[in-house]
Amino acid sequence: MLHVPIAALLAAAAATPTTPARPSPGQVAQSAPAGEWTLIADDDLLVMTLAGPSGTMRRVMIQLMPSPVSSAWVANIRRLAAAHWWDATSINRVQDNYVAQWGDASEKKPLPPGLGATSAADYTLRWRALPASSGPVTELGTDGRAADVYARGIFWYRGFPMATDAKPVSDERRAWPIHCYGSVGVGRNLAPDAGTGAELYAVIGHAPRHLDRNIAVVGRVIARMEYLSSLPRGTGDLGFYEKPGERTAIINVRMASELPANERLRYSYLSTSGTTWPRYIAARRNREPPFFEQPADAADVCNIPVPTRAEPTDR
Amino acid sequence: MLHVPIAALLAAAAATPTTPARPSPGQVAQSAPAGEWTLIADDDLLVMTLAGPSGTMRRVMIQLMPSPVSSAWVANIRRLAAAHWWDATSINRVQDNYVAQWGDASEKKPLPPGLGATSAADYTLRWRALPASSGPVTELGTDGRAADVYARGIFWYRGFPMATDAKPVSDERRAWPIHCYGSVGVGRNLAPDAGTGAELYAVIGHAPRHLDRNIAVVGRVIARMEYLSSLPRGTGDLGFYEKPGERTAIINVRMASELPANERLRYSYLSTSGTTWPRYIAARRNREPPFFEQPADAADVCNIPVPTRAEPTDR
Numbered sequence: 001m002l003h004v005p006i007a008a009l010l011a012a013a014a015a016t017p018t019t020p021a022r023p024s025p026g027q028v029a030q031s032a033p034a035g036e037w038t039l040i041a042d043d044d045l046l047v048m049t050l051a052g053p054s055g056t057m058r059r060v061m062i063q064l065m066p067s068p069v070s071s072a073w074v075a076n077i078r079r080l081a082a083a084h085w086w087d088a089t090s091i092n093r094v095q096d097n098y099v100a101q102w103g104d105a106s107e108k109k110p111l112p113p114g115l116g117a118t119s120a121a122d123y124t125l126r127w128r129a130l131p132a133s134s135g136p137v138t139e140l141g142t143d144g145r146a147a148d149v150y151a152r153g154i155f156w157y158r159g160f161p162m163a164t165d166a167k168p169v170s171d172e173r174r175a176w177p178i179h180c181y182g183s184v185g186v187g188r189n190l191a192p193d194a195g196t197g198a199e200l201y202a203v204i205g206h207a208p209r210h211l212d213r214n215i216a217v218v219g220r221v222i223a224r225m226e227y228l229s230s231l232p233r234g235t236g237d238l239g240f241y242e243k244p245g246e247r248t249a250i251i252n253v254r255m256a257s258e259l260p261a262n263e264r265l266r267y268s269y270l271s272t273s274g275t276t277w278p279r280y281i282a283a284r285r286n287r288e289p290p291f292f293e294q295p296a297d298a299a300d301v302c303n304i305p306v307p308t309r310a311e312p313t314d315r
Numbered sequence: 316m317l318h319v320p321i322a323a324l325l326a327a328a329a330a331t332p333t334t335p336a337r338p339s340p341g342q343v344a345q346s347a348p349a350g351e352w353t354l355i356a357d358d359d360l361l362v363m364t365l366a367g368p369s370g371t372m373r374r375v376m377i378q379l380m381p382s383p384v385s386s387a388w389v390a391n392i393r394r395l396a397a398a399h400w401w402d403a404t405s406i407n408r409v410q411d412n413y414v415a416q417w418g419d420a421s422e423k424k425p426l427p428p429g430l431g432a433t434s435a436a437d438y439t440l441r442w443r444a445l446p447a448s449s450g451p452v453t454e455l456g457t458d459g460r461a462a463d464v465y466a467r468g469i470f471w472y473r474g475f476p477m478a479t480d481a482k483p484v485s486d487e488r489r490a491w492p493i494h495c496y497g498s499v500g501v502g503r504n505l506a507p508d509a510g511t512g513a514e515l516y517a518v519i520g521h522a523p524r525h526l527d528r529n530i531a532v533v534g535r536v537i538a539r540m541e542y543l544s545s546l547p548r549g550t551g552d553l554g555f556y557e558k559p560g561e562r563t564a565i566i567n568v569r570m571a572s573e574l575p576a577n578e579r580l581r582y583s584y585l586s587t588s589g590t591t592w593p594r595y596i597a598a599r600r601n602r603e604p605p606f607f608e609q610p611a612d613a614a615d616v617c618n619i620p621v622p623t624r625a626e627p628t629d630r
Contacts, residue, residue: 149464206496206617232545290505303523
């Protein structure tokens with residue numbers, strides 16, 4: 001424990017000289033076969049470059065939601081990025097324990113042609129619209145406790161947490177993406193507006209699950225989340241900045257596929273349909289000794305974040 | 316909607332010209348009888364003054380846990396504050412989606428005399444040690460969903476969220492405080508160390524409920540949480556700052572009762588045993604139209620934050 005600060009939370013995993021008998025969640029993930037680390041395609045990776053202090057640039061990486069979930073909005077986001085629409089826009093709202101939100105502060109910038117219509121009906125989708133490989137639904141935890149407070153069942157679809165209702169697997173069962181820390185959603189006005197995808201937010205606090213099925217979830221921040229979560233909070237209503245100078249400038253937003261090859265970064269996520277995933281969940285439910293003496297035998301869906309990692313590039 | 320930015324999340328509550336048929340959680344809280352807004356005693360309010368930018372000062376307000384919960388640690392915290400022990404210490408660790416932690420970075424500052432012993436046995440307490448007024452335990456939500464993923468029952472005790480096991484109300488039933496966003500806990504080394512209270516952290520992300528029963532919860536941040544949550548994240552292991560200059564200086568920490576009368580601020584919280592509290596929970600479970608079209612009919616315990624507000628002072 002020599003170089004570990006006194007009372008360092010979770011010091012155990014980093015500092016215990018002998019490997020604990022039960023591996024940490026991170027150790028379980030890193031021990032996965034290489035094939036279970038799934039590369040995120042350049043066409044699924046949105047790169048938002050912010051103005052940092054002293055002329056620096058800060059790149060936030062966002063993985064887009066896999067089809068067919070929220071696909072109308074995701075298609076629009078690809079079009080907005082291709083049109084360079086977010087260039088010279090800004091982060092306009094940061095509300096503590098809630099969201100950081102970005103888009104066109106003037107509300108007057110014309111949208112590019114070709115955006116598709118969106119509908120609140122698509123906040124959820126038919127269970128049968130998902131591929132059969134979507135994975136098992138967890139309906140009950142142990143000891144009679146439920147797997148989730150908000151929905152009857154939870155599962156993961158290609159790296160994203162999802163919820164479902166209790167109906168039998170039939171045309172009637174619906175599924176929907178979940179708001180967790182880091183989730184990216186689509187700002188909207190009152191219904192019937194369902195948002196175009198031009199106004200986006202990232203969750204920077206406790207999971208606001210009451211937004212589920214009320215708003216489209218389109219992705220999640222997979223790297224450099226701190227560039228959003230550590231921004232100064234806005235002092236206006238709902239966390240909007242009161243002065244234009246308080247906003248963080250967005251230099252540009254690009255699909256990784258549009259970046260020059262020598263600027264691309266590559267990320268992968270731990271497959272949520274492989275053999276390691278259930279072991280990772282188990283490690284999250286019962287954290288490793290010696291620091292954790294009272295295992296929880298439980299983990300809520302947002303306390304089981306899908307691991308991601310940077311992969312070597314060719315440079 | 317004239318002055319409301321397009322797609323402002325939750326714009327409804329702030330901007331709809333007519334009052335919605337169902338009030339928002341905030342409206343329910345503000346409509347409570349004055350007697351249900353409970354003044355926080357000066358001896359339960361810890362004031363941490365941080366160095367802000369350009370020579371400014373930033374005061375974070377922490378409400379201490381009511382007796383008998385975590386009382387050994389809370390007693391130590393009052394002694395540490397009385398000894399001015401935290402003066403000229405610092406915030407040493409900020410880990411994204413987890414905690415901001417403060418104390419003596421040198422690990423060499425002698426503790427003041429008179430601190431009491433602490434024990435992991437007191438992470439939980441006997442149900443019967445709580446006053447009979449602790450309030451009802453919620454064991455089940457609607458539609459067969461549980462009230463909580465981590466515990467069999469949840470309740471609130473004098474403004475703080477608590478959990479309990481499933482045993483009958485007898486000497487065997489245990490209760491314990493819950494980690495939510497803003498909760499303040501006691502850093503510790505490996506067991507049998509249970510922490511003195513000198514090393515503290517505040518939760519700045521999704522509720523780390525796996526820490527429940529593994530660590531003492533001693534209070535919660537009730538005002539200016541953003542002074543902790545928006546700090547730059549540390550780049551070392553576990554979010555520790557790698558360079559001393561990155562730490563945020565703590566100018567001092569005082570019980571409000573020790574501050575000069577003209578510097579004291581007064582806060583109150585919405586009673587969790589009054590007639591308004593169940594209505595507030597109901598409003599959190601089913602958020603108000605017109606923005607929310609799909610009510611969740613659920614809210615996890617950490618998505619039901621106990622409202623607080625500043626009260627007028629005599630100045």
